[in-house]
Amino acid sequence: MNRDRYDLVLTTTSDQAAAHYRDGVDCMLSAWHGAEAAFDRAIAQDPGFALAHIARARLHQLNMEGKEARAMAAHARQLVAGATPREINYVEVMAAVIDGKPKIAIDGAEAHLDAHPRDALVLALLLGAFGLYAFSGRADHDAAKLAICTRNATHYGDDWWFISYLGWSHTEAGNLREGRALSERAVELRSANGNAAHGLSHAMFEQGDMEAGRQFLAQWMPAHDRQSFLHGHLAWHGALSALDAGDLDGALAIYEQQIKPAGRPYPPLNIFTDGASLLWRLSLAGQTGLEPHWREIAAYGEKYFRQAGAHFADVHYALAGAMIGGDALEARMAQLEEREAAGRLAPGRTAIELCRGIKAFADGDNDNAIRLLEPAISELARIGGSHAQRELWEDTLIVACLRAGRGDKAARRISTRLDRRPSARDEAWSRQAKA
Template structure:
């Protein structure tokens, strides 16, 4: 039996109770809520032959970027495919199964293609739009994120239950493509429709970070506490954004307090939580702050991830922990694994090859004080770093390390070019990092302060 979910899309479920739980899955996923597994579990307990539910389980596993979820995702795919042989599915459901198959075979771009076919037929499908948005984010396709969302905006009018969440996705894609004013307006509008849209709230926080409006960003996060505090571990990422804004104001004691009390309140090894923590500690160290033994617990967790190889973005943040805690053997193992993966064919190994290997070599060299070599490698990786995924704000830790390596190595002209590129990306707004590094550059060149 086919029913219609809150995205106005067909779904092969037989009972109203299962449909309510499926709608719960959609809402929890869009809001980054804590109950997505609970709702999906209830759907599958009630309707074990729901093929799209099995595909969803597999796709949600892959979104976590962890090696141990690959086997369950394969099992979910096998179950979905076997059920598809026994029943008539909608093209939407078939598309999710094909997307899972492509992604498991190392073809995330092809997975996106299957989801976009669904959106061409059902542009009101916010769930599929969020999936396309999420996979594109993981492979650094910011312009694709924006095109995808803008193709389906008209189908998300004021009567659409998920309009606010799509506006949040639009806000983030606008910010990542440099349209900061429109991103802020869109994100705030989205919150009027979906007050629990943590993603949209965080998109506006990105705008404040990129335009050096730290006080405004802190106020935004504090004034919209209900939008994100009840989220899953994504709330730690919002705390991370708040810490960045305090750091731009020079309030490093506040930053360390947030790190201990919130950002690492739960000592998880989720790569997103590790990336929050490692990138923040590295930023603090670049500013001369003693972070004590905080690297150690991150390195303990990251050592266990050396062989994961799911995402270059995740691997480079594991490496930040390993260099921060001086875990030499684990660093060597990660370097060797990068070399092995880079030699393989496919979409993701190509990212390991470039920019992954150069970036990894740069982090190793930086940690050992070989700043000229660090600069050469990080600068070589830099033009392709967006392809590792993440946001401008997240990748900025590598930009800062590149700039500091250049300053320490005496590569003043090349470093100035990168500083200016970074300033241009931020709409010409000087944050504390840009101000202090231009000052360092001028002192090194013996140019009087202005």
């Protein structure tokens, strides 16, 4: 009987199909290139292997290939009928994600893990900056991620994937020393692990240890396959280090070489949000000549996020829309209002006020930007993402305060951030606020 790496039964009579499936799962769990090909090989060896079909469907979904994802998920549901109850539930949870039913997926995943705590791909659905908890609209999603990891820790021991996400969850919950130690351990256990490198980069960022983060990525990135879906985002972390050091040209070079949407093999949500957020941070820092880049990222957003619905994309759509002008941003905010009125906007009005605050800031209306952004930032966690990603809106509020002559307000917010972690950028803004 074939089993996965966590000793769970796989309903396939093909040893080769099972081996390819295990390889594909390890690639997914380590954010490493090769999962698509591995699952395709598994399906070729056993066309009736339902779990290989649903895992491949999940990758189609991440790449925003919706038609292919839904078709493969439907086929997996047919194929899994003769498999074990665990595999049937696994396919149903994955299919709920692919079908855009997050509440059903969360409830199903939590119930599934009660019975099968070592089903790592199901647990992984709940975790991460773009996971089901993060995009649920909950303000306490960081605590929820840590809680479910802690609850299942005894079932994983020193497993390299689980340690990666346990470390990440501690970091995002504010337990920085423990989060960094666990992330360092995860890198030791498996260096070819983009998720561990990502978690460690966040821990160093949150501690204000930007130079250590830069050095780590400089040593680690050359061995990382550039087609792996986190490669561009890890380059984004390198750009944040450059920005903190005041190296705007270096940060822009990273954008141009590794992040901008020019045939990148990364999921569109990563490309769009990393690109828009880095360009906005560069603009806040005073970088000029970004107009061609803004037009390119706005066009990319129109291609992949034409309608409101993916709220983390929507709040980044506001960045591009505010910078290029026109009617697109007003239309998007109207769509968000409609979704919120219908109860279909997970973060509620928080997402809308962030968009309106960004537009006011771009229009030079700093007083109105402050009025809109300040209360929204108290609910900022509801949009999902990581602390490092969400910091952009607080940066914007600080710059709005400085431009509006509200140095006192800016200084208080900067002081709170400096108490949490040192930052060369915040120290410079603090001096400006006190001038």
